[in-house]
Amino acid sequence: MIKSTIKISVLASVAAMVVASCGSADPKSPGKVYMPDMAYSRAWETYSESPIKTPEGYNMSARKPVEGTIPRGWVPEDQSIRTNQAFLMSYMAKNHFTHNPDKWQEEYDKAAASIKDPLAYTKENLDAGKALYATHCQVCHGEKGNGDGQLVVLPDGSDGPYTAVPPAYSKRLPEIKDGNIFYSVSYGKGMMGPYGNQLNVQDRWKVIHYIKSLAGIKGDASATAVVATDSATTAKK
């Protein structure tokens, strides 16, 4: 008898809790709120009305993007952009390579055939490349590009903390095409990480000019012609 009374009272209180928790008139109301901060977000709902208006009177909580904003990877209609070599290179690299590690060799070969150096061989580009190299690459590749940076070889000549030894540029770069170098620098190779997110396309080419100069490779004739035209234009001004 006592047992069944306990049973009934437990059942009754559970039923009471269930009924109480659903009792609110508003079906969306969470009822008794234990942690209000979690139930009611302090942030504005994305497309709700905000009391703070822009000077133009716009009051949706999600503001319009700044004028001129474009989605990543989209090629604007503007012809000067559509024909801009460096931009197209970046567009192509973003959209035509999957960066799937299983397809690394296939894409590496494709890059060799399709990616060309769009940048003029100028002293400015080379100097900029040198500065970028010192910041991003020298720790491993070494000041002269011999693969003996301070992460690889310690000042006393013993092995540094980085176990992979980069190849000397003077040996490796003559064996591969510009597109290969661009691909490796953009997406990484073996133990070397990718630099596509740290360096924009132009900067990657500037670094590539610099490492080629370290390897003793000169810019090709067409690139030299661009340098000549550049200085001619500068001289005219």
Ligand code: HEC
């Ligand atoms: C953390 C060390 C490290 C840093 C930093 C680093 N590299 Fe490397 N790099 C390597 C290693 C290791 C290899 C050899 C990769 C392999 O062949 O497996 C390599 C290879 C290369 C190659 C040869 C690629 C090929 O296709 O054979 C190039 C070119 C290169 N690095 C350029 C750069 C440039 C440019 C930077 C700076 C933007 C840079 N590296 C930063 C470690 C590094």
